[in-house]
Structures are given as structure tokens and as C-alpha cells.
Amino acid sequence: MIGISANHLSSYLFPAADTEQLEYIKKVIDECDYYILIMGGRYGSLDEEGVSFTEREYDYAVDTGKVVLAFPHGDLTSLPISKSDTGDRMQRNLTDFRTKVMTGRLVREWSTREQLESLVVKAIVRATADYPAVGWVRGDTAASETLLQQINDLRNDNESLKDKLNRALNANKPSLTNLAGFNDVVRLNFYRKPYRGGQQIREDKSFSFSWSMIFVAVAVNIGASKSTGLIGSFIDKYRKKPRQIRNYLYAY
Structure with a gap:
């Protein structure tokens, strides 16, 4: 399972910007195998301590050992004002956050939607190959150890019965030798x-x-x-x- 976070996206996915929102986000991240961070021109909604929920998500994903795939925008000056933070404080926070993400981590910068889509797909394919994970399974279909043992026993029984059937069929086949030909x-x-x-x-x-x-x-x-x-x-x-x-x- 893959979790995706983006600047200014949390406020749309989780309307209540409070502590309960962060706890819910942590539960979602816990269920994920890979965490994708897409960074644009906004720092995001702030918690009571003045830290964006996006940065909180990122920190939690790193702390819990998730495979993090980060995609910061390559040229913030090219973004329209409607998609950028204008306040000095928010801009500083965003700069510091970008520095944290891009330090000691392999990131891929993007400038267009098409470029971002391509980079994300390639990164996911590479990550799943280099760091294979469990993935997501519905709780009502998850196989228990007992069920897996039963399935394995049935498979062994099936193979044994097939072997007995083949041996019985071969034993009942008549041994025909020295048969005459059609022209005889x-x-x-x-x-x-x-x-x-x-x-x-x-x-x-x-x-x-x-x-x-x-x-x-x-x-x-x-x-x-x-x-x-x-x-x-x-x-x-x-x-x-x-x-x-x-x-x-x-x-x-």
C-alpha cells in the first residue's frame, strides 16, 4: 500500500485540522509500505505548534522506517501566486522543510504534471523491486496460519491422490506386445x-x-x-x- 502526501492536500483530505487529524494520518501511514511526498509552493496547514501537517506526516514516515519517495518542485518561482505561500514565515518554513527533505535523500524534482506522473511511476516500480513489501490485504480475506496449513495439507493430499490414480491407471493398462499390423x-x-x-x-x-x-x-x-x-x-x-x-x- 502507498501513502501520498502533498503540500496543501491534507486540508482537503482531513477537514478537522487538530490533533485527531494527525493521529488519523499516522494510522494511515502505519498501513502503508511506501510514502510519497509531493512538494509544491505551499507549506500546508499548521498545527498548534506552527508545523504543517505535511511535515508532521513526513517526519512520522521517516521515524517509522517507511520507504520515502520525495518529489519537490524544481522551480518555485514559476508557480502562480495562487499556488504559493506569500508570507515570509510560511516561505521560510517551506524552505526549511525542502532543505530537510532534500538533505541526505535521493529526490526527483519536477516542473510539469506530466513529468511528475512519469517520475512517480518509475520511482514506485523501482521501490517495489528494491524494497518489496507486504502490501494491503483485506482483513476478512487475510489467511491465518491455521488456514494456510489446511491449504497446504489439502495440496499435499491432492498430489498424493493424483500419484495413486496414475499408478492405478498404469497398473490396469494391458501389456500389448507383438501386435499384428494392418497389412498382416x-x-x-x-x-x-x-x-x-x-x-x-x-x-x-x-x-x-x-x-x-x-x-x-x-x-x-x-x-x-x-x-x-x-x-x-x-x-x-x-x-x-x-x-x-x-x-x-x-x-x-
Whole structure:
């Protein structure tokens, strides 16, 4: 989380310029990981001791070890009177405050809004890379140590179950070796039992088929029962000898 303070900005964000305002500001700063100070031509609203709330904020951020990114205006004389302090005391206070901020600290001066935006973005990216912080998390979504442990246990259980499932699937896979190819030929034996002279006799025939022929014939009806009619149509289609083998429908 990032806290931003600017000269003459506190009076807009916190209407009551009293001790309660400063305490509230401190709470906001405590929740921040980075503190950004943008300095213009005004010193800001004063507390009872004559110190601006902006300077109080800055001092508190420094004292509490926050990462401070300061951006003072580079040329106060270019600012319009409506955005500058005219009183001698306020000008001295502002000068002293600027000296405090710019002493012993790397700052980036700016003169236009566009330049300020660019400098702030670059500084935040650099600060988060050099000084990574926790960030802000809603209280109702913050993970407790117990919840994190439960999540980790569930993750471990999930990995264990995945491993068991994979091992079970691999164990049930049949070990297939020496399978025939589609172009390999297999010979099927057929027989029939016609009646001749009042007696039933057995006649045997055998025919050769490639596995690709068998697959093409049965694939479209792979889920159907393989009746004698299906075998007969297969033979008619691929062997073109229906008269010779149509009645040999009993394979063995």
C-alpha cells in the first residue's frame, strides 16, 4: 500500500485540522509500505505548534522506517501566486522543510504534471523491486496460519491422490506386445451344414483377410453384435465371391 502526501492536500483530505487529524494520518501511514511526498509552493496547514501537517506526516514516515519517495518542485518561482505561500514565515518554513527533505535523500524534482506522473511511476516500480513489501490485504480475506496449513495439507493430499490414480491407471493398462499390423493377413475358417440326400453334412472353407479389411468392415458397427449377416456382408464386399462363400457363415 502507498501513502501520498502533498503540500496543501491534507486540508482537503482531513477537514478537522487538530490533533485527531494527525493521529488519523499516522494510522494511515502505519498501513502503508511506501510514502510519497509531493512538494509544491505551499507549506500546508499548521498545527498548534506552527508545523504543517505535511511535515508532521513526513517526519512520522521517516521515524517509522517507511520507504520515502520525495518529489519537490524544481522551480518555485514559476508557480502562480495562487499556488504559493506569500508570507515570509510560511516561505521560510517551506524552505526549511525542502532543505530537510532534500538533505541526505535521493529526490526527483519536477516542473510539469506530466513529468511528475512519469517520475512517480518509475520511482514506485523501482521501490517495489528494491524494497518489496507486504502490501494491503483485506482483513476478512487475510489467511491465518491455521488456514494456510489446511491449504497446504489439502495440496499435499491432492498430489498424493493424483500419484495413486496414475499408478492405478498404469497398473490396469494391458501389456500389448507383438501386435499384428494392418497389412498382416489372417486366415479365417468357415463351415456350413447343408442337407444332401436327406442328410446334414458339414462343409469347410477358409479365406484370407488383412486386418485393415476386417477393421474397416466392423469399425462402423463396433458396438453392435456381430451377426452372421454382418459377416456375410463383409465377405460379399471384400472378397467378391458371394456365391462361393455366402453360406459359410459359421467362423471358427
